[in-house]
Amino acid sequence: MKLLSSYIKEMKIAARGFYFYIEIVMAIILLAILLFAVNETSSSKSREYLYYDMPQEVIQYMMEKNIAEGNSRFAESVELTVKPTEFEITNQETGETKSYNFEEAATFELQTLETLDPKTGELVKTVYITESEEDMIRIAYSESKLGAAIKMDETGELSYRYYLQGYETDRMENLLYILHNETPDVIEAQKDAQVVRTLDITEKLNNRQNLVPVFIAFMGSLMGFFIVMAYIYLDKAEGVIRAFAVTPSSIWKYLITKIMVILSTVIVSTSIITIPVMGGQPNYLLLYVFLLTTTFFMASLGLLAASFFDTLTKSFGAMYGIMIALMIPAFSYFIPSFDPIWLRFFPTYPMLQGFKEILLHGDAGYVLTFTFVFLAGGLVLFLLANIRFKKTLTV
Amino acid sequence: MISVKNLSHAYIKGGNLAVNNISFEVSKGETFGFLGPSGAGKSTTQGVLTGLLKQQSGEVSVAGYDTKKVQNERFNKIGVSFEQSNVYGKLTAKENLDFYAKLFDVPTRDSEELIRLVGLDGKENVRVGEFSKGMKHRLTFARSMINHPELWFLDEPTTGLDPTIAATIKDIIKEQTAKGVTTFLTTHNMYIADELCDRVAFIIDGVIKLIDTPKNLKLQYGQKLIDIEYIKDDQVVKETLKTIDEQDRKRIGEIVNTYDIQTMHSKEATLEEIFIQVTGRGLV
Numbered sequence: 001m002k003l004l005s006s007y008i009k010e011m012k013i014a015a016r017g018f019y020f021y022i023e024i025v026m027a028i029i030l031l032a033i034l035l036f037a038v039n040e041t042s043s044s045k046s047r048e049y050l051y052y053d054m055p056q057e058v059i060q061y062m063m064e065k066n067i068a069e070g071n072s073r074f075a076e077s078v079e080l081t082v083k084p085t086e087f088e089i090t091n092q093e094t095g096e097t098k099s100y101n102f103e104e105a106a107t108f109e110l111q112t113l114e115t116l117d118p119k120t121g122e123l124v125k126t127v128y129i130t131e132s133e134e135d136m137i138r139i140a141y142s143e144s145k146l147g148a149a150i151k152m153d154e155t156g157e158l159s160y161r162y163y164l165q166g167y168e169t170d171r172m173e174n175l176l177y178i179l180h181n182e183t184p185d186v187i188e189a190q191k192d193a194q195v196v197r198t199l200d201i202t203e204k205l206n207n208r209q210n211l212v213p214v215f216i217a218f219m220g221s222l223m224g225f226f227i228v229m230a231y232i233y234l235d236k237a238e239g240v241i242r243a244f245a246v247t248p249s250s251i252w253k254y255l256i257t258k259i260m261v262i263l264s265t266v267i268v269s270t271s272i273i274t275i276p277v278m279g280g281q282p283n284y285l286l287l288y289v290f291l292l293t294t295t296f297f298m299a300s301l302g303l304l305a306a307s308f309f310d311t312l313t314k315s316f317g318a319m320y321g322i323m324i325a326l327m328i329p330a331f332s333y334f335i336p337s338f339d340p341i342w343l344r345f346f347p348t349y350p351m352l353q354g355f356k357e358i359l360l361h362g363d364a365g366y367v368l369t370f371t372f373v374f375l376a377g378g379l380v381l382f383l384l385a386n387i388r389f390k391k392t393l394t395v
Numbered sequence: 396m397i398s399v400k401n402l403s404h405a406y407i408k409g410g411n412l413a414v415n416n417i418s419f420e421v422s423k424g425e426t427f428g429f430l431g432p433s434g435a436g437k438s439t440t441q442g443v444l445t446g447l448l449k450q451q452s453g454e455v456s457v458a459g460y461d462t463k464k465v466q467n468e469r470f471n472k473i474g475v476s477f478e479q480s481n482v483y484g485k486l487t488a489k490e491n492l493d494f495y496a497k498l499f500d501v502p503t504r505d506s507e508e509l510i511r512l513v514g515l516d517g518k519e520n521v522r523v524g525e526f527s528k529g530m531k532h533r534l535t536f537a538r539s540m541i542n543h544p545e546l547w548f549l550d551e552p553t554t555g556l557d558p559t560i561a562a563t564i565k566d567i568i569k570e571q572t573a574k575g576v577t578t579f580l581t582t583h584n585m586y587i588a589d590e591l592c593d594r595v596a597f598i599i600d601g602v603i604k605l606i607d608t609p610k611n612l613k614l615q616y617g618q619k620l621i622d623i624e625y626i627k628d629d630q631v632v633k634e635t636l637k638t639i640d641e642q643d644r645k646r647i648g649e650i651v652n653t654y655d656i657q658t659m660h661s662k663e664a665t666l667e668e669i670f671i672q673v674t675g676r677g678l679v
Contacts, residue, residue, distance in 0.1 A: 001497065002497060002498055005494060005497035005498070006494075006498075009483070009486070009490070009494045012485070012486060012490070013483060013485045013486065016485040016522075017485060238481055238482070238483065238484060239477065239479055239480075239481030240481050240482065240483055242447060242477065242481055243475075243477070243481045243482070243495070243535075243538070244498070245446070245447055246445050246446065246447065246470055246473065246475040247467075247470050247495065247498040247499065248467045248468050248469075248470045248471050248498060248499055248500055249467065249498040250467060391449070
């Protein structure tokens, strides 16, 4: 009864303040962006820099064959200027390191080939062909893109030497290795054994849907984290926590009602974004369970953080730092090849992956595991926040 | 109703003591004034008694409960009115009191009746954010009575109120006292303490200097005084003279016989004057 009464009171206060509407308005804006500014099909194209170490006639033959099969088409040559630069590259097989020092800026005329999707005929990749391996290495480094040298031996066999940026995942490296160094049988066997979740899923979500996990993860987590802190600071400014502390009701009930308000609003905001874009596609039960546990976790973190400061202004540095850090996993989400181990310890990493799995009816085990992890973690944070608030009730 | 033995409290571990080894008792039905200037340790003591501050040492019992143990049900018997009003600005006066009432496990008072009692009639459905400081203070005061408290903590209950409203608040306190409510009144206003309290404690620098009834204090420390105004060389001159001092008595006779008297009033020493006499410090 006390809990219900506190919850109703908190909802009234939230509905009469502007923080409640920030989230709803934000959700509507994000939905509008998704529906009107983001195409369903991807317009992003990857770029590669290649050097063909073989006679010009062979290169010409290979290209024309590809064009005839509808896999590629010539595009206008591109002029590219790169700045002076200095770097080292390491051969992963031999461990040998080689230094490059280009003291002058250089301009290259690159022959350009566009790779097309064989089914749809849409552009998927632009390939730039350099005249030397050194040019390719320099340009790939300057542009932070993948480079490769393709060599043909006396028997007509092709061999590939890839130049990566260093942050690619082991999975990515293994994939390249298998693709060019094993027989088709081995590749088939390896394909069956590989669990490459991120890359696999990206293919199934259209461009617009692919943004939904990011929006709902950050809406629930970051807004939950920020707004619960704002609610606490409003109460601190009015001194009402002290008034609550001299009633028979417990502080944890006061704190949990704040989280209940956040959970209520996040259900509304998430529904605003998800339902129009995803329709009946996702498992909504799993979606809302995962949403509630992740938001509970982040709102508890917000409560704990709020217990260390008196005002929003004083907490701004810490709050801003935490929010920026929580956004970093979005890089991995949009650039699957960037997936360092340390990034997986950020709570927003499994949140993004979890929402993606749900939208695709993917790995439910992964989602349920992290549902439990966020619930347990949220409870620990909530208990710590409760202890902190009991200690910091000032006179 | 309240028993405090050897209570000390420091805000920083090993730092200065805000309250230093104080002891006192408050009987059931008594109005006990806790008097001292800002920073004397009044609010710290009240903070420990109401559970807002963790008890660090000594023994404290409030309304029959040991404050070292966490027992939220004790607040069913306690009402607390804060010096700084602390009500929800986005809720109306009635919503504030109704919400608060639901937090108690005992029968509570009607919110509208309490709002009327403190002179906020017609403001029941106005959001508190639109209230003046004094109105918010009155609502905070009204809220402290919602659970029919047996023990009532009042922190500067008339601060910032105009004289008429302050008089109403004082009347309400007297009414509650007459009903047997025990009151712990924290203030630096000696006139209110004098008017309302059965006993007062003087606290300064975290130490209680004395505890007694206002009447005994006046008898012990007070002196009958006469304020006299007279005309001398076409100027109005004012003197305050003690009636028990032989020299002052002669001076009174001399003035009366020599000069044209404008005004002459006898008066008692105030609690404030006694406080200054006892502690050597003022109340501000």
